[in-house]
Amino acid sequence: MDISKIDLNLLVVLHHLLLKKRVSTVAEVLGMSQPAVSSALGRLRSTLGDDLFLRTQGGMEPTPYALQLAEPVALALDGLQQALNVRAAFDPALSTRSFTLAMTDVGEMYFLPVLVDALTRSAPGVTLQVVSVTQASLKEDMATGRIDLAMGLLPQLQAGFFQQALFRQKYICLMRRGHPLAAGNPLTLSSFTQAEHVRILAAGTGHGRVDVALENQKLRRHFRLTVPHYVALGDVLSHSDLIATVPERFADRTLGPFGLSKRELPIPVAESAIHQFWHSRLHRDPGHQWLRQLTWGLFGDGQVPGEEKPI
CATH class of the missing domain: 1.10.10.10 (Winged helix-like DNA-binding domain superfamily/Winged helix DNA-binding domain)
Incomplete structure (x- = not known):
């Protein structure tokens, strides 16, 4: 035509x-x-x-x-x-733009308090809308501009997207502060496997690698509870003798508010790299560039390559 x-x-x-x-x-x-x-x-x-x-x-x-x-x-x-708009500049102090971010519930707990505080100080008119990364239309919504940025461990985002690594984190064992395993000698493999566990499915993320790693080592755990996400985990652990294997930065957010303790796992589990992802159509947008730079400045730890690259 x-x-x-x-x-x-x-x-x-x-x-x-x-x-x-x-x-x-x-x-x-x-x-x-x-x-x-x-x-x-x-x-x-x-x-x-x-x-x-x-x-x-x-x-x-x-x-x-x-x-x-x-x-x-x-x-x-x-x-x-x-x-x-090639000459147009983005002024965060004056902008009233709204950005839509996709993240998991554990991402909300880790990223949002810091990000909202930063926006309040440097971009008071900018607003955020948060959606789940588990929605089936994630890739389509990013391609059409309905979602600006996705953050987390998201192996499903492939061709057509850019990514930037923010930080690496290990997995640890989380439990209430008065738990029998919370103090004393390092956590042993025997005590770890004999304890009652919470399994977090976290669909749409790569955090299931923990369960895979443990199963590959022929370890059997007793799951007293299986939940689809992390949102209630702090309350559950603080009122029980259950333990959970979780990303360390999530654990650090829950220690004080819920009276929890963290212990090193008794077996090696590969660390995870957390990225921010965006579609190529927004790569050169001045406002989007500002948002990515803000996110990198707040959460990039300098321990992983921080370059923006297509995947």
Whole structure:
């Protein structure tokens, strides 16, 4: 199809319909009337020879062809926007931009208190929205710009993304401060395997490597409790004699508030490297560059290569 036959303004409407899925919302975002948005959609349907969207109770659902267009159109519009704004600077002190971050619950506990405090001091108008990295649409949402940055141990993010290592961390054993194993001699393999454990599944992350490492060494543990995430772990451990194997930086956040202790594992488990990830479409965006630099400054420990690189 000859691109000269397409009104590029219609692609802007298409892009926002793919993001918002409601004519009324797109009309408000673009400063258009609802009939004007509907008319633009009608012209797109005629030009492209496809319905593009079907009306449902949940909004305008894109057809397979519309979904196929989503990423190329988003990348093209983003490239044009960056070209037009090449001289534009991002001033965090004046900006009211909103960034969407994807992270696990353990990431929320570790990153957010520090990050929100930094924004309050240096970028008071900037706001954050946090979503889970476990959602099935993570890669698509990052590719289309609905998610700006993902943080954590996320092996599912592959081609099309950039990454920057922030820090490495080991895994340790966490328990209540008065636990029989919390003091005295180093934790032994026998006492570790005989204790009752909490297993944290943490879907969508690479933290399951701990269980794999232990199973590879033919170690059997008794799991009294299995949970899908870390959010209640501090309370559970503080009120029981259960123990858990967790990332050390998460443990450090919970020691004081929940009265917990940490002990070295009696067996070797490989450390994990925590990264920040972003899609190539945002790589040169000034505001996004500022956010990545802020994150690196707050959490990069200098012990791992911190260069930004595509994967």
